[in-house]
Amino acid sequence: AAVVTWLVVNLPILTLYPRGWYEFFRLNSERGADSDSLLRLAAKAVGTTWDVPILNIVSFGLMILLVIG
Structure with a gap:
């Protein structure tokens, strides 16, 4: 569907x-993570920033996990 x-x-x-x-x-x-996104908040909590390629991989992986789950 x-x-x-x-x-x-x-x-x-x-x-x-x-x-x-x-x-x-x-x-x-x-484009990078928006200032109100969960990924930006997670990076800020850890005290780091993610490059766009890493951010794309992480967000794609999280999306796949959500689809599977």
Whole structure:
């Protein structure tokens, strides 16, 4: 059901505006944690900052764990 929903939402945009669709995902892959995100709060509590590639890996891993769970 999740894959079908993702396709229903994304496929029309990808078809009509492919450059914009790719740009959205490209820009999101380069941005850091927002100041109100749980990952930023966790990093601040530990006294560190995460580089964007590490942040992407951590957030992707957490998403996979939530999907599996």
